[in-house]
Structure formats: C-alpha cells, structure tokens
Amino acid sequence: MKYSVIVPESVRVELESAAEWYRQRSLSLEIANRWLRWFEHAIASLETNPDCFALAHESGRFHYELRELLYGSGRRKTHRALFRISGDRVELMAYATSLSTIFLRTTCDRMPHFVTERRIQFSETDMAGIVHFANFFRWMEEAEHEYFRSLGLTIVAKQDGAVHIGWPRVAASCNFHLPLFYQDVIEVRVTVERLGVKSISYQFELWRGDDHIATGRLKVACCLCGLEGIIRSIEIPRNYLERLPSLDA
Numbered sequence: 001m002k003y004s005v006i007v008p009e010s011v012r013v014e015l016e017s018a019a020e021w022y023r024q025r026s027l028s029l030e031i032a033n034r035w036l037r038w039f040e041h042a043i044a045s046l047e048t049n050p051d052c053f054a055l056a057h058e059s060g061r062f063h064y065e066l067r068e069l070l071y072g073s074g075r076r077k078t079h080r081a082l083f084r085i086s087g088d089r090v091e092l093m094a095y096a097t098s099l100s101t102i103f104l105r106t107t108c109d110r111m112p113h114f115v116t117e118r119r120i121q122f123s124e125t126d127m128a129g130i131v132h133f134a135n136f137f138r139w140m141e142e143a144e145h146e147y148f149r150s151l152g153l154t155i156v157a158k159q160d161g162a163v164h165i166g167w168p169r170v171a172a173s174c175n176f177h178l179p180l181f182y183q184d185v186i187e188v189r190v191t192v193e194r195l196g197v198k199s200i201s202y203q204f205e206l207w208r209g210d211d212h213i214a215t216g217r218l219k220v221a222c223c224l225c226g227l228e229g230i231i232r233s234i235e236i237p238r239n240y241l242e243r244l245p246s247l248d249a
Contacts, residue, residue, distance in 0.1 A: 001088070002047050002048060002088075003046065003047045003048070003050055003085070003088055003089060003090045004047070004088060004089050004090070005043060005044060005046050005047050005089075005090045005092070006089055006090065006091045006092065007043065007092045008091075008092060008209070008210045009210055010210055011081075011092045011093075011094060011095055014094070014095040015036060015039060015040070015095055016036070018036075018079070018095065019032045019033065019035060019036040020032065022035050022036075038071075039071050039079065039081075042069060042071050042081070043069065043081050043092065046069065046081075046083060046090045047090065050067065050083065050085055050090045051067075051085060053067045053068060053069055053083075054067065054068060055067055055068075056068040056080070056082055058082075064084045064086070064115075065084060065085070066082055066083075066084055066093065067082070067083055067084065067085070068080045068081065068082050068083075069081040069083065079095070079096070080095070080096045081094075081095055082094045082095070082096065112189035112190055112191045112205070113147065113190055113191055113192050113245050114143070114146070114147040114150055114189075114190040115187055115188070115189050115190070116142075116143050116146050116147075116187070116188050116190075117185065117186070117187050117188075118139065118142075118185070118186060118188065119183060119184070119185050119186075120180055120181065120182055120183060120184045120185075120186065121182070122182050124182075125181070125182050129181065129182070130179040130180060130181060131179065131180040131181070133174070133176065136174050136176070136206065136214055136216060137172055137174060137216070139188055139204075139206070140172075140174070140188070140202075140204045140216045140218055141218070142188075143188040143190050143204060144167075144190065144202060144218065144220075147190045151243040151244070152243060153240060153243060155167055159224070161226075162226065162227055163224050163225060163226040163227075164224075164225055165222065165223070165224060165225075165234075165237070166223055166224075166225040166231075167200070167220040167221065167222060167223070168220065168221055168223055168225075168231060169218060169219070169220055170199065170219040170220060170221050171217070171218070171219040172216070172217070172218050172219075173216060173217050174204075174214055174215070174216035174217075175214060175215050175216070176213075176214050177212055177213055177214055177215070178208075178211055178212070178213050178214075179213075180206075180208065180213055184208050185208065186206050186207060186208050186213060187206070187207045187208075188204060188205075188206055189204065189205040189206075189207065190202060190203075190204055191203045191204075191205075192244065192245050193217075195236075195241075195244055195245070196236075197235050197236065198221055198222050198233050198234065198235055198236060199219055199220060199221045199222065199236075200219070200220050200222075200236075200244070201217065201218070201219045202217065202218045202219075202220070203215065203216070203217055204216040204217070204218070221233050222234055222235070222236045222237075222240070
C-alpha cells in the first residue's frame, strides 16, 4: 500500500528554520541545503511501510499512535519527524530535535494531554451558515469528559450516602479566531494548565488542519454533590491525582 505524505506548512517552516540554523553554524549554504534535501527525502519515504517506525515517547498522550522518523547526517540521530497514520495518509505533526519535547502546532507552552476529533454537524450551524458560538463550550466540556474516560475516570462518581463527586464549572471563556462550517473536521486539544488542591484549570485549542480556530479555558472545582442541590468543594481525591498529569514533570 502506498500512502500520501502530508507535510503541513507549519512543519515546513520548522524544517527551514533548522536548515537556517545549520547554515549559520556551518557557514555553508550548500551543507544546509543538502541536510534539508536529505531530510525531505527521508520524510517522502514514509509513503511505504510507515507503520514500521517506532512509537514516539509522547504517543501515550494522544488518542492516536504518534510515530517518529529519526534522522541524522551521521551515526547519531539528532532530529525527529513526528507523524501519525490516518487511513491512506501519513500526516506530519511536528519536527523536533531528538531530545526535545514536541508541541504539535499548539500555542500552549506544553504538549496537549489529550486530543479528540469531531465533524461539524448541520444542526450546529446558524442562519449565517457558520457554527453558533455556544457549541464551542459544549465541545470543550465533551472533550473534558472524553479525557477523563481515557484516564479511566468519570465526571460523575457515585459515593456512599446518595452523593457523588462532580466537577461544576467555576469559570469558562473562549476566544474565537476563525469561523467553522458544516462538515469541517476539527481537533480539540486538551491541556491541564493547573492542578490545584480542589480545582483543575484546562486550556482547549480547536484546530482545523493548520487553522487555529479558537482557544478556550475552563476552571472546574471538585465537589461533593448531594440531595437538594447541596454542593461542597473537596480536595481532589488521591485516585484522581494518581491518573491526572504531574505538571512538575
């Protein structure tokens, strides 16, 4: 089977920036161009047997397998091309040096902890033909719930005595950069920005390919929710903390 290799403009820019660094270091345009040409040739070779490449160490943070192509001009492989296989496509996600952590075309200062994908439904658009803004908040919440499920957790956890652990919203915001339309396919990228004693602060980024659509934030509080609407904030239980990310790592 032959795959189509998709290299987004953002990754091309990263490669060209690396080549420019080589040019400045070696003072040779020829060496820099040769390095870039060979790396691009290695990337193009992913059209055959891309699943033979090993998983990247960041792969476990995503709902898809993230693989890496290691590259170097000598025995030491100093650079990585990070990619995923989607049907008959190989999609380049990022370029990085062999020791650095990747950011996957995100404006956040760390990798997303979870990524989910969805297709825009006709019912989510308004009379102008674009997605109504209220849907963005619903998608953020749905992505939060999917993230919890991926960790083996649940947003509503029943406890003894007709109460349950829940996560009421404390704050919610969203900045809109570009419109979305019917049948657009988007990624929702979830990052835990802060893990407090009793609360979690999330950042959500919505992307359509290379287009950054919106950036949202949620702050949620860990609470015991009982009968008659009684809600009491509590410290996040240990079984949650053991599965949520350590932001000091």
